Amino acid sequence: MVTATEVGGAATSPPLTFRSRLRRSVGPDTDGYFFVLPTVIIVFCLIIYPFGLAVWYSVSNAFIGEETHFIGLENFQYIIFEDDIFMLTVRNTLLFAAISVVVKVVLGLLCAMLLLRILKLRRFLRGAMLLPFVAPTALTTLAWWLILDPTYSHINWLFEHAWPFSLFDMGPYNFLGEPTLALSSVIFVNIWRGLPFFIITILAGLVSIPDHLYEAADIDGASTMDKFWKITLPLLRPVLAVIILFSTIFTLADFNIVYVLTRGGPMNETHLFATYSFTAGVLNHEIGLGAAIALFLFPIMVLTVIFLLRLVRRDSEYEL
Amino acid sequence: MSSNEMTAMTTSSGELLAENKVPFWRLRKAFANYVALIPYLAFALFPFYIIFITSLKSKQEINNLGESPFWATGIAVENFTYLATNTSFFEHWMVNTLIVTTVSTIISVTVGILAAYALARLKFRGVELFGVAVFITYLVPQTLLFLPLIDVVNAIDDYIPIRDTYWSLILTYPTFLIPFVTWLLMGYFRTIPVEVEECAYLDGCSRLGALFRVVLPMAIPGIICAILFSYTLSWNEFLYSLVFIQDEHAKTLSVGVFTELIRGDIYFWGSLMAACLLGTLPIVILYGFLMDYYTSGLTQGAIK
Numbered sequence: 001m002v003t004a005t006e007v008g009g010a011a012t013s014p015p016l017t018f019r020s021r022l023r024r025s026v027g028p029d030t031d032g033y034f035f036v037l038p039t040v041i042i043v044f045c046l047i048i049y050p051f052g053l054a055v056w057y058s059v060s061n062a063f064i065g066e067e068t069h070f071i072g073l074e075n076f077q078y079i080i081f082e083d084d085i086f087m088l089t090v091r092n093t094l095l096f097a098a099i100s101v102v103v104k105v106v107l108g109l110l111c112a113m114l115l116l117r118i119l120k121l122r123r124f125l126r127g128a129m130l131l132p133f134v135a136p137t138a139l140t141t142l143a144w145w146l147i148l149d150p151t152y153s154h155i156n157w158l159f160e161h162a163w164p165f166s167l168f169d170m171g172p173y174n175f176l177g178e179p180t181l182a183l184s185s186v187i188f189v190n191i192w193r194g195l196p197f198f199i200i201t202i203l204a205g206l207v208s209i210p211d212h213l214y215e216a217a218d219i220d221g222a223s224t225m226d227k228f229w230k231i232t233l234p235l236l237r238p239v240l241a242v243i244i245l246f247s248t249i250f251t252l253a254d255f256n257i258v259y260v261l262t263r264g265g266p267m268n269e270t271h272l273f274a275t276y277s278f279t280a281g282v283l284n285h286e287i288g289l290g291a292a293i294a295l296f297l298f299p300i301m302v303l304t305v306i307f308l309l310r311l312v313r314r315d316s317e318y319e320l
Numbered sequence: 321m322s323s324n325e326m327t328a329m330t331t332s333s334g335e336l337l338a339e340n341k342v343p344f345w346r347l348r349k350a351f352a353n354y355v356a357l358i359p360y361l362a363f364a365l366f367p368f369y370i371i372f373i374t375s376l377k378s379k380q381e382i383n384n385l386g387e388s389p390f391w392a393t394g395i396a397v398e399n400f401t402y403l404a405t406n407t408s409f410f411e412h413w414m415v416n417t418l419i420v421t422t423v424s425t426i427i428s429v430t431v432g433i434l435a436a437y438a439l440a441r442l443k444f445r446g447v448e449l450f451g452v453a454v455f456i457t458y459l460v461p462q463t464l465l466f467l468p469l470i471d472v473v474n475a476i477d478d479y480i481p482i483r484d485t486y487w488s489l490i491l492t493y494p495t496f497l498i499p500f501v502t503w504l505l506m507g508y509f510r511t512i513p514v515e516v517e518e519c520a521y522l523d524g525c526s527r528l529g530a531l532f533r534v535v536l537p538m539a540i541p542g543i544i545c546a547i548l549f550s551y552t553l554s555w556n557e558f559l560y561s562l563v564f565i566q567d568e569h570a571k572t573l574s575v576g577v578f579t580e581l582i583r584g585d586i587y588f589w590g591s592l593m594a595a596c597l598l599g600t601l602p603i604v605i606l607y608g609f610l611m612d613y614y615t616s617g618l619t620q621g622a623i624k
Contacts (some may be wrong), residue, residue: 025445026444026445027442027443027444027445027447028443028444029438029441029442029443029444030444031442031527032438032442032443032444032447033444035434035435035437035438035442036434036435036438036439036450038431038434038435039431039432039434039435039454039498039502040450042431042494042495042498043453043454043457043495043498043499045472046465046469046472046491046492046494046495047457047460047465047495048457049468049472050465050468050469050471050472051460051464051465051468053468053471053472054464054465054467054468057467057468107360111357111360114353114356114357115357117350117353118350118353118354118357121354123611125357125361126611126615127607127608127611128361128364128365129360129361129364130607130611130614130615131364131365131368131604132364132367134552134603134604134607134614135368135556135600135603135604136555136556136558136573136574136599136600136603137556137558138556138558138574138575138577138578139371139573139574139577139595139596139599139600140367140368140371140596140600142577142578142592142593142596143367143368143370143371143593143596144367146370146374146589146592146593147366147367147370151385152382152385152389152589154370154389154390157385157388157389161388192363192364192367195364196364197618200615200618200619201618201619204615204619249459249461250461252461253461253462253463253464255462255463255558255559256558256559259558259562260558260578273463274461274463274559277463277467278466278559278563281466281467282466282467282470282563287467287470290467291467291468294463294464294467295464297461297463297464298464301459301461305459
């Protein structure tokens with residue numbers, strides 16, 4: 001522990017004792033290591049070591065209750081060249097992430113700009129809008145399951161009984177039973193859950209844009225559209241890049257919504273990396289295969305991060 | 321008082337009155353903003369409404385498919401009594417969830433405070449590397465870790481029995497809580513002026529003394545925010561709990577409801593929705609009181 005005299009004495013040039021040499025090479029606050037020690041231990045034991053273990057599994061034939069051997073890239077070879085479900089999984093994950101992130105950005109911008117113009121009730125509205133993001137996903141997805149369930153579906157009921165829809169011969173749709181509809185439903189629920197995060201963060205970004213920019217634009221006779229494309233969007237881009245980064249990563253790795261809503265079905269058509277890895281590794285006990293599937297997520301995520309971080313860096317050229 | 325003053329001011333000077341009068345077109349435009357938000361609000365709240373209304377319906381009413389599913393004709397408590405008498409909902413799942421969220425929040429916030437303080441203030445070799453590492457671990461999803469963590473839990477189980485108990489969750493939840501808490505609090509600590517701490521050192525405080533007596537009291541909003549987030553994240557956690565726990569009595573809320581209340585092809589939607597209502601309510605109430613902390617943390621965590 002560093003006492004007050006040591007901190008105060010750091011400015012005067014000390015004789016070359018062991019402590020001062022240590023300080024010169026390591027930095028003035030050697031006790032910092034004790035502060036980060038618990039985090040380092042936990043991160044090492046429960047994140048870095050398991051990650052290494054996952055890499056080892058992916059190149060082994062790990063199976064519950066059997067001895068594990070190194071088998072090279074066989075797992076990867078299998079999932080890439082022979083496993084049709086894995087190809088579907090890759091397609092689903094990319095579609096899932098791309099569509100839901102794009103929709104969330106567009107709707108998030110729209111809602112945030114509406115919310116910005118509202119003064120009364122803003123707090124209340126913001127709170128109500130955030131609910132999907134706060135509530136336990138597994139439980140709210142159960143409600144969506146009821147809403148989309150073939151027999152009990154509220155939407156099908158509307159199509160059959162409510163006035164404008166009942167004129168047309170629509171439905172009943174098997175929302176979770178048809179591959180395309182099931183994937184759309186899953187994307188829909190993901191948008192429902194993730195949109196509040198976009199709205200709130202974009203709103204915070206909008207509030208921080210100084211008014212005088214818009215006033216100056218008004219004087220120059222800019223239209224509303226001009227102001228949006230030339231002021232709002234460029235200044236929001238750092239914020240947008242960060243939330244897109246976060247959202248893409250968590251959407252790519254999503255598990256809860258798909259597992260609760262479809263469990264990857266019908267006929268394994270709606271699997272994401274997480275659910276397929278869970279099915280292979282936990283339900284079918286093929287840990288090696290499950291780890292290989294999950295690890296495939298990693299390069300996709302790293303590429304996304306690099307791409308989006310470059311986007312942010314380029315934005316630092318803009319100045320207020 | 322203030323409203324009286326306002327009216328006095330406006331009535332005393334005609335000019336002010338004219339200024340305060342909002343033109344009709346502006347009112348209409350403001351109204352249009354509210355109307356435009358209604359569809360989204362309905363969309364956001366729809367499942368919550370369905371949870372609420374379905375939990376109040378009797379079994380016959382739910383299964384009467386000709387009736388409107390959007391409205392309940394009476395209030396039936398049978399779903400809630402079913403939860404209390406036939407399942408471990410209150411007895412085990414609720415209690416387990418409370419224990420796991422509370423303990424893992426305490427651990428994560430304590431450890432996170434220390435790490436965040438070091439990252440924000442202290443200068444030692446490797447501190448930047450540590451910051452980057454924390455950010456990267458924040459982004460490593462559970463998807464990549466749940467399979468090997470089964471092995472880690474089993475390995476520890478050889479010495480301390482944690483498998484199939486909530487202790488396995490208390491051990492693993494900090495993996496996604498600590499990086500987030502550290503990242504969040506680092507931002508808060510940086511906003512506190514260094515001079516305050518230097519004064520504390522001059523007064524003879526040790527490093528820990530300065531942290532606990534000076535920095536933490538000034539960072540209370542940030543700490544409330546960190547606690548709130550840890551609490552919500554672990555309350556809502558699903559994957560680890562699903563993977564690590566098979567014993568019905570050791571399950572947490574989300575997983576218990578999902579695995580034990582859905583049996584076969586007949587879904588007991590009434591009790592299922594009642595469970596969803598009761599599992600969502602504590603978080604919603606907590607958040608209702610502390611919403612501003614939540615939103616500030618959300619935007620901080622994302623932007624800083």
